[in-house]
Amino acid sequence: MQHDADRLRAERARSQDQHQARQDQQAHQDPGFYQRLGLEMPESTTAADTFLISIYCERWTQDDLDRGQFSQGEAVIEREAVDADELQRIAQDHGMDSPSPGNFVRRVKRNRRFLPEGLWLLGLTPYNQKEPPMPNRTTEELDFGRLGRRHLQANFQGGDLSSDGGLMLLRRIDARTGLSRMAAKALTERRAAGRIHHRLRDLLAQRLYGLCCGYEDLNDHDTLRGDLLMQTAVGRDRALASSPTLSRLETGATRADAWALHGVLVEHFIASFATAPRQLILDVDASDIPLHGEQELKQFHAYYDHHCYLPLYVFCGQSMLACLLRPSRIDGARHAAAVLRLLVNRLRQAWPEVRIIIRGDSGFCRQPLIRWCERSGVQYIIGLARNKRLQARVAQAEEILKDGYERTGRKQRLVSEFTYAAGSWDRPRRVLTRLEYGAQGVNPRFVVTNIRDCDAMQLYDQLYCARGEAENRIKEAQLDLFGTRASCHRFAANQFRLLLAALAYTLMQRLRETALRGTELERASAATIRVRLLKVGAAIVRNTRRVRILLASHHPLRHVYAHAARAMAP
Known part of the structure; x- marks a missing residue:
């Protein structure tokens, strides 16, 4: 037969x-x-x-x-x-x-x-x-009139094209730093082993790359999952996860997952140093995340005048170390001492000789935090809210500045210091004051510190005023990388979403620090990097031997793209 x-x-x-x-x-x-x-x-x-x-x-x-x-x-x-x-x-x-x-x-x-x-x-x-499945040739033509003798028409039959040619840069910086791999190892896999089609690392990479490229909604991934360039960046050769799969990852998150991802942020920061730093300045600040649904622990905040969460952020330079989601009806400094204690202990384990300075506005001038810093050998420079006793200490200097302004018509400024003890303090402390008098009248500021080796003007102008840079980083994480998208019902799921935004911010920050140094984008925000570098048209040719990515020939920053790719070459 x-x-x-x-x-x-x-x-x-x-x-x-x-x-x-x-x-x-x-x-x-x-x-x-x-x-x-x-x-x-x-x-x-x-x-x-x-x-x-x-x-x-x-x-x-x-x-x-x-x-x-x-x-x-x-x-x-x-x-x-x-x-x-x-x-x-x-x-x-x-x-x-x-x-x-x-x-x-x-x-x-x-x-x-x-x-x-x-x-x-x-x-x-x-x-x-x-x-x-690819679209067929019967798609309706879009008519855009005429250009001279020619008709202007369009359809979505261009084939395997992508608007995110910069995904390859994200893939390379992720591979270089191991961020998504570290995050996947930190999380607990709760799915049945025999039914897993998408690894945790692939799910996280897909979500992080999407945030970096401007895709904040999970629904976007129902289309992006078929993008060959997104598949290549994640490391797959077939369709990626759908929005329900990604949603289950977020809604199933627990408090333990949040602490694990916070550990990833800290360990990733420590690994970014080739040698031990001499000094670290930790900026602590709070911001609001507006809420418009029925989220757990949704509360009204009188200062912001809306329902919101009140996350606590800790930065060191441009690196985010913590983003703890909190309900809003609490003291703005709540949990700050505990979070900073954990961070300082871990940083000193890595670098025992490092000098650590805590910096924050007057919302964090709380006795438990200040006393812990003094007991632990941590230096601090923290804003101090005005009161009648402080005003009385600077009243004479304000009169002198007022006379100078009325005589010259120019704004007058003075930075000085004195020793002060509030009624609740257990000891007097060094207080810096910055006084200004101009067209708007007097404008005093007060700062308490235990730093002794610098004069008042240097401490205020060069050290304390640099605190505003942390506010720019919070804005970048919340607006550019969608850290305010707390649209899940569960509080733990919204904390997980905030951490995804923090990881996406970290990825963009490392791209800027590692690959864009010496270029016109080395100080650009994440939104600018996205629009000018990541959003580049590309055609993808994929066969059994290789994947070719044909980038737009007339991309204005092709030299920056090439510089970044070479800077991250293995």
């Missing part, structure tokens, strides 16, 4: 070869067709292939040339252009067998040298059923 089956297969193959040879001969005897296409008469058994490919490509190309989609001789045929019905119709018209799209692709690759000069066939690979 096996021998008979082999004999039948051999006879069928010979019959197919004879039929193919007859078709080759028919095509070879039609020189008029080749002359019309500008082809030389091929002296090869591939003439039938060339005949079918040329007729198919000519019809497809001419159709798009008539619509003004391509310039003459530069038609780009993507794989979705391989229409099985069109192939069958053309083949039947010429008495030929109709190949499948995959077979047609292989013929194109085999006969590319016989095609008309200037006809570029890119990305022709067999259709992969595991990927989301």
Whole structure:
């Protein structure tokens, strides 16, 4: 039986070869067709292939040339252009067998040298059923009027294109720092092992890259999951996770997951230093996250005049070390001493000799925090709210400044210091004062500190005023990287979302620090980096051997992109 089956297969193959040879001969005897296409008469058994490919490509190309989609001789045929019905119709018209799209692709690759000069066939690979289906050629045309004699029309049949060519930079900085890998290891896998299709690391990378590229909504990933460039950046060759899968990751988060990801932020910060730093300045601050639904622990805050959360942030330079989500009806300094104690202990484990300075506004001038700093050998410089006793101490200096302004018409300024003890303090402490008098009247500021090795003006102007940079970083994390999207019902899920924004911020900050140093974007915000560097058009050609990413030829910052890629090369 096996021998008979082999004999039948051999006879069928010979019959197919004879039929193919007859078709080759028919095509070879039609020189008029080749002359019309500008082809030389091929002296090869591939003439039938060339005949079918040329007729198919000519019809497809001419159709798009008539619509003004391509310039003459530069038609780009993507794989979705391989229409099985069109192939069958053309083949039947010429008495030929109709190949499948995959077979047609292989013929194109085999006969590319016989095609008309200037006809570029890119990305022709067999259709992969595991990927989301490509759109068909019947999509409605979008009409944009005319440009001179030409019609302006558009559709979504461009093929495997992406607006996020900078994803490769995010992939490289993530691989270099190991951020998403560290975050995945820190989380607990609660899914059934036999039903997992998307690893935790892939889910986190997909979400972080999406935030960096401006996709704040989970719904965006229902389309992005089919983006070949996003798949490549994450490290997959098939469709990524859908929005329900990503939603389950967020809504299933626990308090333990939040503490684990906070640990990732700190460990990632420590690993970013090649040598031990001499000094670290920790900026502590709070901000609001407006709420518009029925979230857990939703409360009204009188100062911000809306319902909100009140997260606590800790930064060291541009690096975020903590983002603790809190309800809003609490003291603004609540949990600050505990969080800072944990951070200082871990930083001193890594660097025992490091000098640590705590910096914050008057909302954090609380006795438990100040006393802990003094007991622990931590230096601090913290704002001090005005009161009648402080005003009385500077009243004479204010009168002098007022006289100077009235005499000269110029703003007067004075920075000085004195020793002061509030009624609740257990000891007197050094207080700096900055007084200004101008068109708006007097404007005093007070700061308490235990730093002794600097004069008052240097401490206030160079150290304390630099605190405003932390507020810019909070704005960047909340606005540019969507740290205010607390739209889940569960409080723990919203804390997890805030940490995802913090990880995305960290990824962008490391990209800026590592790859953009010395460029015009080295001090740019995350939003500027996204618009000017990450949002670059790209075509993706993926086959079994390699993935080619064809970036826009006229990208204005192509030199910065190339510099960043080289700076992160392994």
